[in-house]
Amino acid sequence: MQDSFGREIDYLRVSVTDRCNFRCIYCMPEDGYPVAPKSELLTFEEIARVVHLCADMGTTKVRITGGEPLIRKDLPELVSQIRSHSGICDISATTNAHLLAQNAQKLKSAGLNRINISLDTLDEQKFATIARRGSIRTVLEGIEAAQQAGLEPIKINCVLMKGVNDDELVDFARWTLRAPIHVRFIELMPIRWNLDETDSFTSLSELSGGRGLFQLRISQDEGMLSDSQMRRMFVPFEQAKRTIENEFGKLIPFDLPTNGPAHTYKIEKAEGSIGFISQISADLCARCNRIRLTADGQLRPCLMSDGELDLRTPMRTGATNDELKQLIRHVILHKPERHYLADGQKVMGRGMSQIGG
Numbered sequence: 309m310q311d312s313f314g315r316e317i318d319y320l321r322v323s324v325t326d327r328c329n330f331r332c333i334y335c336m337p338e339d340g341y342p343v344a345p346k347s348e349l350l351t352f353e354e355i356a357r358v359v360h361l362c363a364d365m366g367t368t369k370v371r372i373t374g375g376e377p378l379i380r381k382d383l384p385e386l387v388s389q390i391r392s393h394s395g396i397c398d399i400s401a402t403t404n405a406h407l408l409a410q411n412a413q414k415l416k417s418a419g420l421n422r423i424n425i426s427l428d429t430l431d432e433q434k435f436a437t438i439a440r441r442g443s444i445r446t447v448l449e450g451i452e453a454a455q456q457a458g459l460e461p462i463k464i465n466c467v468l469m470k471g472v473n474d475d476e477l478v479d480f481a482r483w484t485l486r487a488p489i490h491v492r493f494i495e496l497m498p499i500r501w502n503l504d505e506t507d508s509f510t511s512l513s514e515l516s517g518g519r520g521l522f523q524l525r526i527s528q529d530e531g532m533l534s535d536s537q538m539r540r541m542f543v544p545f546e547q548a549k550r551t552i553e554n555e556f557g558k559l560i561p562f563d564l565p566t567n568g569p570a571h572t573y574k575i576e577k578a579e580g581s582i583g584f585i586s587q588i589s590a591d592l593c594a595r596c597n598r599i600r601l602t603a604d605g606q607l608r609p610c611l612m613s614d615g616e617l618d619l620r621t622p623m624r625t626g627a628t629n630d631e632l633k634q635l636i637r638h639v640i641l642h643k644p645e646r647h648y649l650a651d652g653q654k655v656m657g658r659g660m661s662q663i664g665g
């Protein structure tokens with residue numbers, strides 16, 4: 309179905325949990341956010357009901373996300389429930405891959421088409437400083453398992469941060485030369501605008517007993533980067549692209565059918581590709597085709613705006629499919645034309661792991 313600005317809304321992102329086994333410094337505080345009680349999380353049947361109603365209204369693509377989606381027990385069961393609607397032609401997932409090695413084949417068998425894996429560094433020590441849980445070894449094992457299971461194309465989501473991992477651009481690019489890996493550099497988004505620099509900050513390398521490889525200052529209260537730090541760590545994509553081109557020569561524009569909003573390129577003769585995704589620049593809004601279902605059953609028309617509509621309560625108090633479709637239509641018709649971050653808009657409500665990135 310089309311929204312009020314003529315955009316075809318055919319993509320639903322489904323968060324299955326707000327919990328996570330990592331604590332990425334740009335996403336979650338060290339102690340995590342308060343989590344929704346289990347009783348408030350949608351059951352698989354409730355999620356599948358919403359997905360199927362959206363599919364009746366034109367949704368063809370679904371991405372399962374979180375929090376960390378693989379924390380949710382029996383996730384393949386949800387994939388097969390979603391798959392049972394003939395209108396859904398593409399099911400993907402975004403994961404930190406910590407639990408992927410043991411789940412990749414089961415997910416594929418249940419009907420998952422492909423997977424995005426978040427990995428911001430290829431350096432073990434930096435990994436410990438950024439993700440603060442897990443290990444790079446389990447992530448790499450997860451990637452290998454996904455390849456073996458045929459969950460392709462495999463995309464690597466790498467959030468680019470000046471002074472943290474921008475020195476690894478060439479290493480990530482080199483990876484695409486020898487493997488069918490599609491690296492997507494993602495712009496750092498100051499999604500929780502509740503931290504400011506009047507808070508007291510502690511150096512992360514102090515916190516990690518001096519093992520940190522770089523100076524990162526983390527809010528003592530919130531245990532994550534502040535929004536102004538995130539803004540300062542911004543790396544313009546033209547600059548990132550130039551760094552890669554200086555090493556490998558001019559990048560060739562490359563079209564992958566599942567590209568989404570990324571601007572994608574290839575190094576000549578590479579097996580994989582390199583893409584840049586800039587959610588902050590408002591030009592993406594004109595092509596935005598998605599809405600989001602949070603793990604606690606709120607339907608959200610825009611990542612960067614706090615507005616959302618409760619579907620869980622109506623579902624649990626006997627709403628009919630037609631009534632639910634009216635609510636879904638309402639959300640789509642109230643999808644904002646664009647975000648207004650440049651005009652001072654702030655996203656105050658949920659963090660990224662609570663929305664479903």
Ligand code: SAM
Pocket residue numbers: 328334335373374375376377402403404424425426465467494495496497498499660661664665
């Ligand atoms: N836990 C899973 C994972 O990390 O892949 C799925 C959920 S996570 C919220 C989805 C994506 O959002 C990840 O690729 C992560 O890097 C990205 N993300 C989280 N916070 C972000 C931020 N402040 N700016 C840019 N990307 C962010």
Ligand code: SF4
Pocket residue numbers: 328329330331332335336374375376404426660661
């Ligand atoms: Fe967890 Fe993903 Fe957020 Fe990292 S980005 S803390 S893995 S939800």
